[in-house]
Amino acid sequence: MAEERIIRLMKRVPLFAKMPDSEVSQIADQCVRRECKKDQVILVEEELGQTLFIILRGTVKITRTSDEGREVIITMLRSGDFFGELSLLDGKGRSATVVAMEDAELFTLRRSEFLLILEQYPSISVELLKVLADRIRKCNLQIENLTLQDAVGRVGSTLIHVAESTGYSRGEAWVIPKLPVQQDLANMAGTARETISRIMALFEAGGLIERDGHRVIIPDFSQFKSDYRTAVHHRDEGGKSADKSQV
Numbered sequence: 001m002a003e004e005r006i007i008r009l010m011k012r013v014p015l016f017a018k019m020p021d022s023e024v025s026q027i028a029d030q031c032v033r034r035e036c037k038k039d040q041v042i043l044v045e046e047e048l049g050q051t052l053f054i055i056l057r058g059t060v061k062i063t064r065t066s067d068e069g070r071e072v073i074i075t076m077l078r079s080g081d082f083f084g085e086l087s088l089l090d091g092k093g094r095s096a097t098v099v100a101m102e103d104a105e106l107f108t109l110r111r112s113e114f115l116l117i118l119e120q121y122p123s124i125s126v127e128l129l130k131v132l133a134d135r136i137r138k139c140n141l142q143i144e145n146l147t148l149q150d151a152v153g154r155v156g157s158t159l160i161h162v163a164e165s166t167g168y169s170r171g172e173a174w175v176i177p178k179l180p181v182q183q184d185l186a187n188m189a190g191t192a193r194e195t196i197s198r199i200m201a202l203f204e205a206g207g208l209i210e211r212d213g214h215r216v217i218i219p220d221f222s223q224f225k226s227d228y229r230t231a232v233h234h235r236d237e238g239g240k241s242a243d244k245s246q247v
Contacts (some may be wrong), residue, residue, distance in 0.1 A: 007021050014130065015127045015128060019121065027109075031054065032109075038101065041099050042100060043084065045095070053083050053084045055083075058100060062074040072187055074142070082131075085132075146189075169221070173220065208224050
């Protein structure tokens with residue numbers, strides 16, 4: 001039987017959250033533990049894949065490469081998330097590249113075993129569909145943010161996405177324990193690293209965020225989501241020229 005820590009971590013994954021510990025333990029016993037170092041490439045876009053990855057500890061980034069060769073970060077996943085499921089379902093190549101953003105501990109499950117588990121526990125299929133639907137909605141929102149918003153909107157939306165993906169709530173505030181480096185934020189927002197620096201400074205000057213090294217606190221997350229554009233544009237007299245440079 002899997003150790004208690006593993007069962008607890010596995011039950012953070014939506015697929016297994018509602019299952020009894022005994023059943024989660026049986027699934028965990030079929031998994032193989034894998035450790036990854038920071039910046040290690042875990043999956044490569046378009047390569048064939050036969051494995052599901054479950055994140056027990058750490059954070060990874062999901063990326064694709066543009067036609068110009070630029071890295072575009074689709075999202076970030078942390079403990080309790082999983083990836084690699086699309087190749088398991090359709091047998092095709094990986095849809096993106098996955099890179100560890102910090103030292104990570106993963107569980108891997110082969111396609112043949114995963115499909116058997118889906119047959120044995122139909123409830124997992126339902127939860128899988130819910131997760132995939134949620135990811136599609138978030139991707140649609142990200143596409144909208146990148147195509148319809150100016151630089152301030154893209155950076156603000158990216159910060160919200162990072163907070164919800166890797167942070168946690170603390171009352172009305174939201175805490176991001178370790179903000180990604182500015183180049184990673186720029187790759188997510190479709191903008192320049194210098195613009196990330198400038199707009200984050202405006203957020204901080206306006207009291208919308210607080211920074212302590214790589215740790216970021218958004219004191220009033222609901223207010224930030226509704227007011228950051230107005231607050232920053234009001235303070236930033238040079239906003240229009242900066243926005244043009246990020247197209």
